[in-house]
Amino acid sequence: MAIAIGERAPDFDLPATDGRRHALASGSPAATVVYWTCNHCPYALAWHERLIDVARDYAERRVRVLAINSNDSERYPADSFEAMRDRLEREGGWPNPYLFDESQEVAAEWGAERTPDVYVLDSELRLRYRGAPDADYDDPSQRAGWLRDALDAVLEGRDPERAETEPVGCTIKWR
Amino acid sequence: MTREAMKATGLDPDSIEVLEIDNDESAEREGFVGSPTIRVEGRDLQPPAAGQPTGLSCRVYRRRDGRTSPLPDPEDLREALRAATVG
Numbered sequence: 226m227a228i229a230i231g232e233r234a235p236d237f238d239l240p241a242t243d244g245r246r247h248a249l250a251s252g253s254p255a256a257t258v259v260y261w262t263c264n265h266c267p268y269a270l271a272w273h274e275r276l277i278d279v280a281r282d283y284a285e286r287r288v289r290v291l292a293i294n295s296n297d298s299e300r301y302p303a304d305s306f307e308a309m310r311d312r313l314e315r316e317g318g319w320p321n322p323y324l325f326d327e328s329q330e331v332a333a334e335w336g337a338e339r340t341p342d343v344y345v346l347d348s349e350l351r352l353r354y355r356g357a358p359d360a361d362y363d364d365p366s367q368r369a370g371w372l373r374d375a376l377d378a379v380l381e382g383r384d385p386e387r388a389e390t391e392p393v394g395c396t397i398k399w400r
Numbered sequence: 401m402t403r404e405a406m407k408a409t410g411l412d413p414d415s416i417e418v419l420e421i422d423n424d425e426s427a428e429r430e431g432f433v434g435s436p437t438i439r440v441e442g443r444d445l446q447p448p449a450a451g452q453p454t455g456l457s458c459r460v461y462r463r464r465d466g467r468t469s470p471l472p473d474p475e476d477l478r479e480a481l482r483a484a485t486v487g
Contacts, residue, residue, distance in 0.1 A: 265457060265458065265460070266458050266460075266470075267458055267459065267460040267461065267468055267469055267470035268458070268470055270460060270468040271467065271468050271469060271470070300455070301455075301457065302453075362469075362470070363467075363469060365467070395458040395470075
């Protein structure tokens with residue numbers, strides 16, 4: 226099952242590396258970015274800095290950013306909750322929480338497929354963009370441009386010109 | 401990418417041997433630490449660290465400029481191929 230553009234995103238309440246739980250329906254952000262990522266996928270790693278730059282750059286505009294790892298951590302220990310915490314400590318923290326979807330139910334409910342897989346929601350938590358951060362994992366100068374375009378549109382009350390793109394990356398590692 | 405590098409170094413791209421690894425047993429048997437793995441004359445382009453677990457996973461490469469990538473640096477590949485032809 227996947228959520229369609231315009232549809233309200235299903236809620237979740239997941240633990241994060243910061244020791245807290247984070248629910249989707251929390252606070253009153255102007256927009257929310259939810260992206261699937263993990264520790265071991267080279268595509269997720271290649272786009273990582275661009276994604277956390279977006280979290281930093283849009284924080285003042287009341288954009289909430291949540292990263293989720295849903296990979297099977299038994300077969301992929303590099304993606305375990307402990308490994309997530311170690312990574313955050315090693316990297317000195319991220320501007321956005323890093324959530325663990327151990328049951329994989331959230332990924333399944335949202336229809337997330339890859340790492341990264343990016344979702345932009347408006348203030349009513351309706352899906353406005355889903356796909357890749359930008360056109361090329363190998364080109365940092367693209368600065369997650371598709372994601373930024375979608376966020377700018379949502380923050381200005383417009384429909385994103387590009388509402389869907391093909392997510393590019395490793396498949397989520399299902400049990 | 402490998403075919404292009406083979407052509408660029410005067411080698412026959414049709415001589416590439418492709419091995420599909422689709423289960424944990426074959427990954428362990430072949431010492432496969434992730435996809436894609438490229439070996440030139442049996443030697444891994446970026447030999448994995450000792451003890452790195454085998455398995456069906458994506459592989460992380462380091463480019464020459466330090467960036468992370470799902471593919472090796474093309475120059476690393478060409479260099480390995482050139483070395484193989486000289487050797």
